[in-house]
Structures are given as C-alpha cells and as structure tokens.
Amino acid sequence: MQIKALAGEKPSGANLSAGAAQSLLLFGVTGDLAQRMLLPSLFALHCEGLLQPDLTIIGTARSALETAAFRQDTAEALRRFMPGYAPPQADLDSFLARLSYVPVDVTEAESFGALASAIKGSEDRGLAIFLSTAPSLFASAISGLEAAGLAHGSARLALEKPLGNDLGSSREINEAVLAAFPEERTFRIDHYLGKETVQNLLALRFGNCLFEPLWTAAAIDHVQITVSETVGLEGRGGFYDETGALRDMVQNHMLQLLALVAMEPPAQFDATAVRDEKVKVLRSLRPIDRETVVSHSVLGQYGAGAVDGQPVKGYEEDLGRRSETETFVALKAHVDNWRWKGVPFYLRTGKCLPVRQSEILVQFKPVPHSIFGDRGGELAANKLVIRLQPDEYIRLLVMVKEPGLDRSIRLREVPLDLSLSDAFANQRKRIAYERLLLDLINGDPTLFVRRDEVEAQWDWIDAIRDGWAYHGLKPKPYVAGSWGPSAAIALTERDGVSWND
Template sequence: MTESSATFLLFGATGDLARRMIFPSLYNLLSDGLLPDDFLIVASGRSEMDDDAFRDDVDAALHQFLSPDRYDPQVAATFRTIICYQPVEAGNAAQFAALADRIDGRLERGLSVYLSTPPSLFAPTAQGLADAGLITPKTRIAMEKPIGKDLASSKQVNDGIGALFAEDQIFRVDHYLGKETVQNLLALRFGNLMFEPLWNATGIDHVQITVGETVGLEGRVSYYDGVGALRDMVQNHMLQILSIIAMEPPARMDPTSVRDEKVKALRSLRPMTAETVKTHSVRGQYTPGAVGGQIVTGYADELGQPSTTETFVAIKAHIDNWRWQGVPFYLRTGKRMPARQSEIMIQFKPVRHSIFGRDGHGSGLESNTLVIRLQPEEYIRLTIMSKRPGLERQVHLEEVALDVSLTAAFAGQRRRIAYERLILDLLAGDATLFVRRDEVEAQWAFIDSIIDGWKEANMKPAPYSSGNWGPSSAIALIERDGASWHD
C-alpha cells in the first residue's frame, strides 16, 4: 500500500455535494483518527472569501448535515484548523500560482485532488494544476460523474485527463460503490459457498435492479433536462451494480483483478437496435400526481416548457456470455416514484420437480428470491419454502424470509457515508472501488446503442402519473416474460 496523501485539494468546495457529503465525510474521518498526521484540506471555489469565512460555512454545513450525536465542538474546532480556502477559476494562471503557494513544501507527502465540478472544467483544471507544478507521481485526481454525455465526449474527457495523469493516478467516482451493501455483494458472492455454484443461468431465472426516487427536479433543472434517467442513473450507478452481480470471480481482491472482471461483463452487454428498443426498453416522464400524500406537479410544469427528456427508464438487458446466456437483467429507475428505494432482486429458478403436489392440488411451491436492499434500509433477505405447522397429512408450504438486517447485525457500528470509504481509499491510492476508463467506455457503448435506437425509432417518453412505478408499458416489459417487478 502506498503512503496516504497528506493534502486534499477540493475544487467545487462551495457546492452542494461538498457541503452535504464531502466535508461531513472528512470530519468523520478526522473524528475517528483515520486521516494522516499534519493533514491539510485546501478548498477551492470561484467565490472570493477568506479562510475564516469559509470555515464558518463548513461549520454550518456540519451542523446541518451531521446527526447531532456526531457533532463534537472540540473535533469541529480541530477540523477548522486543517482547512484553508483559495479562490481559483479555471484558466486563471495567477490564481493557480497562489494555490501552489498554499501547498508549497507538501507535494512530497502526496496530493489528492477532488474535482466536484462540471465535467467541462475537468481538463482545464488539470491543465492549471500542471502549469502550476502541482502534478507529480504522488498526485492523484478524483472526478465526479458524469464522465461525458456519450462515448465520444467521454473519450475527450478521459483523453484530457489522461494526457496529464497516468491511469493509476485517476480515480473516477461512483458513490454507489462506496455503499456498504454494494460492497457486500462481493462478500455475498465470493465469501459464501452456497451462492456462487447457483450464480449462473442454471440457477437464476432473472435479475432485477430498481432505483426509485420520490423527488422531482429539486433544483437540478439546468443539469437534468437533456440528460435524463438513462444517462443520469443507468449509465453509471445501475451498470456498476450489474457488473458486480455479473462479473466472474476475480483472482484476488485488488483493483486490477476486480475491475478486469467487471469490464468483461460490461463488454458482454448485448447492444440494442431500433427494433429491440421497442420491446426491451421503456421511456417515461412524470405528470402531476401525489407522492407521499403530497400533490406534486409534472416534469414539464417544473421545467416551464415541454420536453422529451425521460424521467423514467426500464430496460431488459442481456449479457452474452456462458454464465448468463438467456438470463434477463431488468433495470428500472425513475423520479416521482411511490417510494425511495434501491434494491437488487435475484430470482432463482423453480425446483425442477415438486414432490408436494397431490391429487391435482398445487404444491404452493415458490421460487427462492434473494433481495439486497441498498436504501433506505440496508438488508439481505432470502425467501425459502418451509412447512406450515399443523397435523394435516398433506404438507402445506409457505414462504419464509431469512432476513439479515445489516443495521441490526452491526448495531454497535456506525453506518458510514459512502464518501468516507471513497475519500479514504483515494488518500491511500486504492482504486478498487473506483471506475476505470475502459469500464466507463464499455458502459457508454451500451447506453449509446439505446439512445441511437430511441432516435431511429422516434421513441418518445410515455406519461406516468407521479406516485406510480412508471408507465404501464414498464409492467408489460417484464410481465411478457411471466415475471413481475418486486415492489
């Protein structure tokens, strides 16, 4: 393991992500004694302010976004002392030179740069760092999604950063990979003998991945319109989850081995065409309705004009390899859903022959399912068939859930913010939970095939009332195959 970076440079430090996630995560790492000695956080944004004014803003964010039991005035006071602020705008050489002065003498102990900015600023910011002499073999750079808006623009972003940094210095962030339950997928598959022998087309009927949001645009109008659910959620979070479910066992738990297997699965995704998008995908856009008992407006009303951007998407994907041939992966995500939930459902195949049905009566035998809930609760639930208690001669079976609540199982341990894990790994130089360039490009190649198919087929979003699980065609997508969404 390489030595941890002693300096953390954050661009976009006045933004919402920094306030909600990054600074609370850094505070928690400091509170738990996990940051290196003599650690320095250099915050940067376009706003002009001095160190004390910015520290006050950070303290206000901690009060707002940390649970009350986590805020410790003494830790917060120490946290203030390790933060400084330097205004920097991309393309301003004098401001980058002033930034270099703040970091002077610290580069030998490692610098981790975090870009919480629009992707259009990634390359100019990296170039400013290079011109100011801040890129060394001990400099790492992390980038928030999106990495481009299609395969071509993704390559441009990656080329711009790749011209200045080696691939092992680049850390592409997908915060879903920092979630405990997503990491638990690896433990579940490769740490338990009972699952891996069935984790293939012989044992699994289909897989469902659902990410539902109850919110609408919520101030993201300028970003979201023209991007839509496919690019915003499927291209990154959902395909990353799919790759962990579908990957072959890696040789060892290291960044190269894990990401080699993930990219093989992503490259095996069957591209779509103008014909297959009609039967294998659904686009939707929410209209007025009720969510959680509250009346809400439609997407076009929030936007202030008509739009063809989808706020819901459902996909039937296939992975063309030996392990998964014939097993559909159903993905759906949307805004203004009835509930906020992210989960994976593995539907196993039925028992080949039931011994429990007699005299023409059904056996009541159901296929086993494995549900991995990522949020809001975190649990793993396996349904099995069990005999109903009683003295009847005929055996009556009922489904019983073996439920492991991760919150209850690890009640003595605090549930971590995903960014805590990712920042700690960035500082340490461990790229296992970050996305490699070839993964990003394999994801975009699949997404581009869907977008091109939609354009060629002139496929517009179907309306769905807020508070529903998307258009009725999303139900038909899966029920044509004799399955149902797990709600």
C-alpha cells in the same frame, strides 16, 4: 448522525496507510456536494482517527472567502447536514484547524499560482485532488494544475460524474485527464460503489460457498435492478433536462451494479483484478440497438400526481417548458457469456415513483418437481433480495412447512433476513463518500471506475439513444406516485415476470 469513535474502535497510527497523501485539495468546496457529503464525510473520518494527523485539507472555489470564513461555513454545514450532530468541541476545533481556503477561477491559469504556494512541498508529501466541477471545466482545471506543478508523480486526481454525455465527449475528457494524470493516478467516482451493501454483494458472492455454485443460468431465472426516487427535479432542472434518466442513473450506477452481480470471481480483491472482471461483463452486454430498442426499452415522463400523499406537479410544469426528456426508463438486458446465457436482467429507474429504494433481486428457478403435490400448495421459487437503500439488508425467501399436526404438508414462503443495521447495531451508518475519500487519500483505486469501464458503459448507452432517435420514441406519460408507464409492466409480463414492487 452522531460522530464518535466506539470503544476500542479508534485505530492507531500504525493502521493508517503509509502511502497516504498528506494534502487533500477539494475543488468546488462551496457547492452542494461538498457541503452535504464531502465535508461531513471527512469530519467523520477525522473523528474516528482515520486521517493522517498531518493531513491538510485545502478548499477552493471561485468565491472570495478567507480561511476563517470557510471554516465558519464548514461548521455550519456540518450542523445542517449531519443529523444528531453532537461532537466534542475539541474534535470540531481540530478538524477545522486542518482546513484552509484558496480562491481559484479554474478558467484563469494565473489563479493557480496561489494554490501552488499553499500546497508547496506536495511532491514529497503526496497530493490527492477531488475535482467536483462542471465537466466543461475539467480540461481547464487540469491544465491549470499541470501548469502550477500540481500534477506531479505523487498527485492523484478524483473526478466526479458526469464524465461526458456520450462516448465521444467521455473520450475527450479522458484524453484531457490522461495528458496530466496517467490512468493509475486517476480515480473516477461512482458513489454507489462506496455503499456498504454494494461491497457486501462481493462478500456474499465470493466469501460464501452457498451462492456461487448457483450463480449461473442453470439456477437463476432472471435478475432485477431497481433504483427508484420519490423526488422530482429538486432544483436540478437545467442539468437533468439535458441528461435524462438513462444517462443520469443507468449509464453509471445501474451498470456498475449489474457488473458486480454478473462478474466472474476475481483472482484477488485488488483494483486490477476486480475491474478486469467488471469490464468483461460490460463488454459482454448484448446491444440494445435499432433492431431491439422498441421491444427491450421503455421510457416515460411523469405527469401530475401525488407522492407520499403530497401533490406533485408534472415534469414539464415543474421544468417550466415543454420537454421530451425521459424521467423513467426500463430495460431488458442480456449478458452474452457462458454463465448468463439466456438470463434477462431487468433494469428500471425513475423519478416521482411511489417509494425511494435501490435493490437487486435475484430470482432463482423453481424446483423441477414438487414432491408435495396439491397438498403442499403452490411452491414459490427462491428469491434473494439485496436492498441498498434506504434500509440495508440481504433477504433470502425460502419455502418452509406451516406448523400443524394434520397430514397435509402446507408450505409457505418466509424470509431469512440479514439486516445490516441489526447485525452491526453498534456501528455507525456511513456515508458512501467516507469510503471513497479514504481510499483516494490512501491511493487504493479498487472501488473507482477505470476508463475502459466508463467507455464500455457509454458504448452500450449510446446504442440505446441512437435507437430511440431512429424510431422517434418519445417518453410515455405516467402519473407521479405510480411505478411508471404501463409499458414497463408489459416489458416483464411478456416473459411471465413481475416487477418486485
């Protein structure tokens, strides 16, 4: 990824937010997330002139580093994790000059004193804090920030997932945060909301009159949301085995996508209006509980197989012990309101699946009557496919006449594509964290998750896990490189629906 501002693209100072924080504090700055995503994202924003000229970035972790060593490590991380890395040396030097480092052990309140000295004056200049630590350290970190005077009225706090492992633990975290940072200064991150295509879903729905009149149960047969991964544990065995696919992917990313698909039009594009509509959807989700969990959910665990032609160990062999953690889950959900009455939402996610992709498929109902009879062939109902990764596109599948002079009118399904990569070929593909970090610095919470959203999501997820425990459901085996257990196919086929593989 080569970082350079396009001609005429670099904004002037007048385009920068007047209320932007002028100090950014990154906890866990030596960790994987910071090295792969946060520092590269900040560097990209810096190169394009999107950061305030006087913004300072203070990194902190337990490691006893000097600022010079931290800058050197950051330069190395940029080279490793930014393909095509070739910035002008002046851009690199000026970015590294923004950086400083203060070692802090968040479990020791006295270590926050040095941090407060390094950010002295943030009450007047504004402070944005990004807390990328284990959830078990959230409470002590927040307590230390408050004791050091860094939870003042112009400070805002961003929290990286996981935000608990059930509704009860999520509420404990939220209460600990609320003790120092009120809701309007709390920014809960779901990085999927920073993806361009996810934001384009809002533009597609609410910026065009073509789709919204059809975006109802009267015209839509069902919706599918798939987030598939080809990788296995990737060194995250300890975390993943305690979490599983349901809590790792469905509770946050997939329910946020569902809410964006199903939400009513907000009055305007601002944080309150957008998040009000999302939480209405989440509260309208029909529970998958003890009565319905057997028929409406499938859980699986991958065994040995092959992905992309490469052999893959089974989950338990990869983990090194026996486990009943699910690496795959498929669900049949319903949103019980007027707009979506009777429309199933099929969700699936898993590890060691055949391809890496995230997509939303909206399947419209067929035309009520074919005027072409047998001559036209079988009519396929229209589909709208919104691909989030790895390619980003919006594709509408429609029926057209095949070319020819015979009297028969033969119809065929063809795609109408909007490739975001082609349509915006002169625009650099952005990391989702760029959008989120910029909004955090500027104080715009629209693309962050509110407390009532998180708790509504956990309430729904907890009912599923309770149902699994009540019935003693165990993950069904599937071969690595397949699309999960055969029961996942049966979940949709019972309704006459096939997954969009």
